[in-house]
Amino acid sequence: MQASRARLFKEYKEVQREKAVDPDIQLVCDESNIFKWTALVKGPSETPYEGGVFQLAFSVPEQYPLQPPQVRFLTKIFHPNVHFKTGEICLDILKNAWSPAWTLQSVCRAIIALMAHPEPDSPLNCDSGNLLRSGDVRGYQSMARMYTRLAAMSKKG
Amino acid sequence: MGWGHLGRHGSDSDDGTEAGPSTAATEPRRFPLAAQPEMMRAAEKDDQYASFVYEACRDAFRHLFGTRVAVAYQNETKLLGQMLYYVLTTGSGQQTLGEEYCDITQVAGTYGLPPTPARRALFIVYQTAIPYIAERISSRIASRGIVLADSESAEGFGENVHRSHGSQITGTGPLSSSGQSVTTLSRLKGRLSAFWLHFVQRWPTMLPFVRELLQLAIRANLMLFYFEGLYYHISKRAAGIRYVFIGKASNQRPRYQILGVFLLIQLCIIAAEGLRRRNFTSIAGSVHQASFASHDRSAEHYLPVLNEEGTLATPDVDKGSWVSDSSSSEHHAASGVSKCTLCLSDRQYPTATSCGHVFCWNCITEWCNEKPECPLCRTPITHSSLVCVYHSDF
Numbered sequence: 001m002q003a004s005r006a007r008l009f010k011e012y013k014e015v016q017r018e019k020a021v022d023p024d025i026q027l028v029c030d031e032s033n034i035f036k037w038t039a040l041v042k043g044p045s046e047t048p049y050e051g052g053v054f055q056l057a058f059s060v061p062e063q064y065p066l067q068p069p070q071v072r073f074l075t076k077i078f079h080p081n082v083h084f085k086t087g088e089i090c091l092d093i094l095k096n097a098w099s100p101a102w103t104l105q106s107v108c109r110a111i112i113a114l115m116a117h118p119e120p121d122s123p124l125n126c127d128s129g130n131l132l133r134s135g136d137v138r139g140y141q142s143m144a145r146m147y148t149r150l151a152a153m154s155k156k157g
Numbered sequence: 158m159g160w161g162h163l164g165r166h167g168s169d170s171d172d173g174t175e176a177g178p179s180t181a182a183t184e185p186r187r188f189p190l191a192a193q194p195e196m197m198r199a200a201e202k203d204d205q206y207a208s209f210v211y212e213a214c215r216d217a218f219r220h221l222f223g224t225r226v227a228v229a230y231q232n233e234t235k236l237l238g239q240m241l242y243y244v245l246t247t248g249s250g251q252q253t254l255g256e257e258y259c260d261i262t263q264v265a266g267t268y269g270l271p272p273t274p275a276r277r278a279l280f281i282v283y284q285t286a287i288p289y290i291a292e293r294i295s296s297r298i299a300s301r302g303i304v305l306a307d308s309e310s311a312e313g314f315g316e317n318v319h320r321s322h323g324s325q326i327t328g329t330g331p332l333s334s335s336g337q338s339v340t341t342l343s344r345l346k347g348r349l350s351a352f353w354l355h356f357v358q359r360w361p362t363m364l365p366f367v368r369e370l371l372q373l374a375i376r377a378n379l380m381l382f383y384f385e386g387l388y389y390h391i392s393k394r395a396a397g398i399r400y401v402f403i404g405k406a407s408n409q410r411p412r413y414q415i416l417g418v419f420l421l422i423q424l425c426i427i428a429a430e431g432l433r434r435r436n437f438t439s440i441a442g443s444v445h446q447a448s449f450a451s452h453d454r455s456a457e458h459y460l461p462v463l464n465e466e467g468t469l470a471t472p473d474v475d476k477g478s479w480v481s482d483s484s485s486s487e488h489h490a491a492s493g494v495s496k497c498t499l500c501l502s503d504r505q506y507p508t509a510t511s512c513g514h515v516f517c518w519n520c521i522t523e524w525c526n527e528k529p530e531c532p533l534c535r536t537p538i539t540h541s542s543l544v545c546v547y548h549s550d551f
């Protein structure tokens with residue numbers, strides 16, 4: 001408990017310092033609870049998510065960093081490894097491949113990498129996974145782009 | 158009170174504190190006071206049974222709502238479990254399982270009657286809800302204090318996000334003072350909110366200190382218990398619930414006064430030391446980082462250097478590579494003080510894995526309990542292969 005708090009505090013300071021360095025990720029701690037964080041990540045370029053800003057919700061367990069944080073998309077996203085309704089993310093480092101050397105910031109980077117490189121063989125969103133597995137890349141891209149416009153870009157307008 | 162004479166181990170202090178002259182006639186009917194071993198055994202049993210209930214609650218939660226929710230509401234489940242146990246036993250006016258096991262029962266008041274429902278409810282609240290609520294409030298204040306402290310020191314980029322809470326909280330001061338005319342009342346209010354703000358900001362650093370005080374209070378209570386043999390829990394002391402022995406009176410039961418003496422000595426030493434140091438600010442500071450103060454003091458001011466560059470002997474920091482270049486840009490990246498990648502603090506008792514990565518002893522052993530692989534390169538490791546690098550100045 002105390003260890004997780006101390007570590008999160010360190011991460012918090014680090015995030016403050018690194019904000020300018022990495023403009024694609026904006027990681028914010030809940031004002032009343034250091035175990036709740038939200039992140040805004042920019043969709044990676046040359047992907048259907050380009051131009052979108054996606055919100056992630058982090059829920060950090062008390063055993064952190066021995067246990068991974070729970071992360072989900074708050075913004076709707078059409079992606080094979082993200083549950084369309086709940087925003088749950090299928091990413092090995094958030095499950096059994098977790099290592100305490102990851103930080104919330106680096107988890108954000110991993111999620112951005114996942115957005116750029118979907119893994120259709122372990123789909124949480126079957127529609128999207130099937131499109132990719134059947135080789136319909138264009139279909140997948142247009143769907144993903146549409147949802148990016150609908151959900152991830154509307155706030156800007 | 159009468160039973161002090163009957164129960165031959167009832168201490169003299171009992172008679173002194175509650176000399177009820179009117180009960181002299183009923184003296185033979187009194188049960189003897191419960192002895193310390195019985196109370197402690199009962200408390201231990203109760204803890205065990207309460208934890209059974211808690212585990213059952215947790216399992217039920219997990220089946221109903223999934224692991225995620227169950228983990229998120231762990232503390233609440235624990236509260237529920239304890240509440241259930243004590244409400245069903247003490248609350249309904251019966252012995253708890255532990256008390257039954259040890260043949261003791263609760264009494265209260267000068268006449269040694271069974272505690273009233275109100276008193277029992279009070280005890281249950283003290284025993285279960287108060288610690289939970291205190292922990293809750295403290296953690297909330299602490300995290301708010303951290304945010305506040307940082308929104309003050311954060312420069313540039315951080316402002317747009319955190320200014321909002323900062324101003325929201327500081328805003329209460331001026332608002333209340335301008336709303337009313339400039340009376341002493343409003344000034345007092347302003348000062349109070351300023352004090353509150355200060356308090357909130359200081360709380361994260363005060364927290365370990367307060368915890369220590371709490372520990373001392375618990376120990377002091379234990380010491381008193383060893384001496385007088387009345388209240389094993391602070392909650393029972395607060396609710397005024399004592400125990401009498403209702404079983405068959407048997408052989409002489411031991412008393413723990415000697416332990417009380419030792420505890421008293423320990424507390425005296427701690428108090429003396431506390432007085433000697435006297436310097437409370439330095440205590441709060443040094444508790445924050447128990448290691449080499451000078452390094453930490455400086456490191457805390459310009460936010461700590463994170464991450465993988467701490468592990469100097471890492472040829473294969475594949476996932477850390479992007480961090481190291483950014484952090485080396487600013488102030489003296491590897492300033493001789495090396496960081497542990499797990500707690501992001503200075504390494505304490507540097508410990509090397511067989512793959513050559515170095516962490517704190519505590520950090521890596523805890524992770525090793527979780528999963529026996531190196532956090533950085535995933536090489537399989539074992540507890541026995543960890544080497545604490547004592548004879549090297551890492």
Ligand SMILES: [Zn+2]
Nearest residue numbers: 497500517520
């Ligand atoms: Zn460490």
Ligand SMILES: [Zn+2]
Nearest residue numbers: 512514531534
């Ligand atoms: Zn390694």
